[in-house]
Amino acid sequence: MLNPDRFLADLETLRGFGAAGVGKGVVRPAFSDADIAARKWLAARMAEAGLTPQFDPVGNLFGLVEGPSLLLGSHSDSQPEGGWLDGALGVIAALEVARAAREAGGPAVSVVSFQDEEGRFGVTTGSAVWSGTLPMDEADPLTDHAGVTYAVARARMADLAGPFVDPGRFTGYVELHIEQGPVLDTAAEQIGVVTDIVGIRDMKITFAGQQNHAGTTPMHLRRDAFQALAAFNASIAERFRNVVTPASVWSVGHVSLHPNASSIVPGRATFSMQWRDGDADRLNRMEAIVRATAREIAEARGMELSFGPLLGLEPVTMDARLRTALESGAEAVAPGRWRKLPSGALHDATNVAGLMPVAMLFVPSIGGISHDFAEDTANADLVAGLRVLAQAADIVGRGHATR
């Protein structure tokens, strides 16, 4: 029997690994002592539930049943200053559903906690390596902000590592996650069934003008790289208008000026330009606008322009059969209090989609807050998410049984 109290107690226990001491926050980055300890505890909890724990060479932890099974899970690593539910919720809910299914004699459910979803070494590296998106020899030289390589970090778990798990044993993947945005909370709804995970484009852009004395250089003789960035930012907002939808987003989140001193006209501005949308064509149209606008600003202002490499992840549409099962579960558990919505955040499901059918469901984030110690969700909503996940696993399992 699905046991909400056991589920909430396990969530609470997991929070103890790397507890920040600030609200419910956690500090449990991939391959940290707290992360490894949490994964060992999870493996023991899986074994107690009758699952066979197996670590792979990059720290992903599976809890396996015999034969073909539906894979449920998420990740148990956190941001450097993370919330207690991001990833953890999906892992512990998967554990509870698999455990209840063992007790009930079906359906066949396995569990996964992917490693480094939060991108200490890149973007969702654990599921990226497992799914073949990121070759191991490209992953190993990646470094974190302190210069530690992925190879050195994953060696910390070498004593636990077995072989990679064959993805062929799984019939599909379903991930429960917090929304990390304000939509469900604002609408007082309990469940979001994800339609697709948006695609992303991200690149660094650099304008190089002329570094000058901020007292002696007349305004009309300046080639101020910050002013070029400001002009680019304004022009992009104007030109995107004809292309974007209300679901499109874009951000200048990182800015680095050189030499970044109040008395010196900035000679160089490097900044991040990131945009996300559910439609691959629109992502490409936005890219064309970004590049053309940067070129025009650079030309008009006498700047040298350079583009960094483009990070691109394509939009992923959720599998229709799995999504329908989630919608049935949502209507049963929270009638009239759920909706379909896209995921603006990346998830391991994007990588897993290359291997098998995937689907996702969300529960509300209070105030839309995530990647922050203040991240939280009402217990009633956590349990609603658990119940929908269990119902969907039942529906999918019955479908298998009757085929």
Added chain:
Amino acid sequence: MLNPDRFLADLETLRGFGAAGVGKGVVRPAFSDADIAARKWLAARMAEAGLTPQFDPVGNLFGLVEGPSLLLGSHSDSQPEGGWLDGALGVIAALEVARAAREAGGPAVSVVSFQDEEGRFGVTTGSAVWSGTLPMDEADPLTDHAGVTYAVARARMADLAGPFVDPGRFTGYVELHIEQGPVLDTAAEQIGVVTDIVGIRDMKITFAGQQNHAGTTPMHLRRDAFQALAAFNASIAERFRNVVTPASVWSVGHVSLHPNASSIVPGRATFSMQWRDGDADRLNRMEAIVRATAREIAEARGMELSFGPLLGLEPVTMDARLRTALESGAEAVAPGRWRKLPSGALHDATNVAGLMPVAMLFVPSIGGISHDFAEDTANADLVAGLRVLAQAADIVGRGHATR
């Protein structure tokens, strides 16, 4: 007799202290080994010229003659990556003029190299302490970027230090400096006689909005601190139009976003807003616009707003008598190839103006470049500056003699 070769040779020797090995550049920050060695060499050179060298408790080095005298000089410390002429030119030209005057039996000229004009510990700290603008007990706790205090730094020269020199012995102060801007070089002129040193206002401004996930937060729900900065920057340029002159300048030279990550909507933007003008009223009108604009942007965009302390230095008008002497010298040395112009850069003369009449003259900076290893000036222009300084000292000395 004024000896241009001796002057150029001394300039070259001084460049050897802290030579960067990149072009003619120097690395000779205040109180560094290279700076202290250069000052000891300067003191010896002063003694050879018949001047009495005297260090004061903050590392300012004077070369004194008996009785009342005109003080000439500048500073011999450099930026962390500095040019070879910034400060050094004024000191070595002063040394040559004083030396030639000793040899010729007049006029009475003393020499100074102020310490830390480049502001390792603040703004022109050596002349600020000497002039009483900056009390010693406020200066001593100041720190450089590495956390070293002024007290610890100046203790490195304690074995050289005598008492402070009485400013009452000087009849005026004249400083030769490179322009550090493009005006003279663009016009192919040799000499600029400074009319006034502009005043400066500088403060840090912080917009605090809401840090959010850059994928899951819809554009219309964002309170993006970088967007607030961009809007402020655009609005200021618009509103300043009715107030400024072509000589007014303003800069956003420093920007710091938090958390400064490409996938996170910036929750906080701290930036420097600096403006300079020769007119104190205009500086105040510009300040009112800066504050009002920041408030309006903050209110319209749901930002918390905070202003850091306002750094303010008032504009200083050059002394009419000293300036007239420089103009006569300029017309004699470079007929038709000189102009009057304001100084957009700060100089020790701003502090010294509180003690005695001051004036300044400029020689061209090739390409307007300064605070850079590439800083340079043609030898003919360096010598022209030396000759104008010597003529002005003569004119002023004769004025004293005949009074």
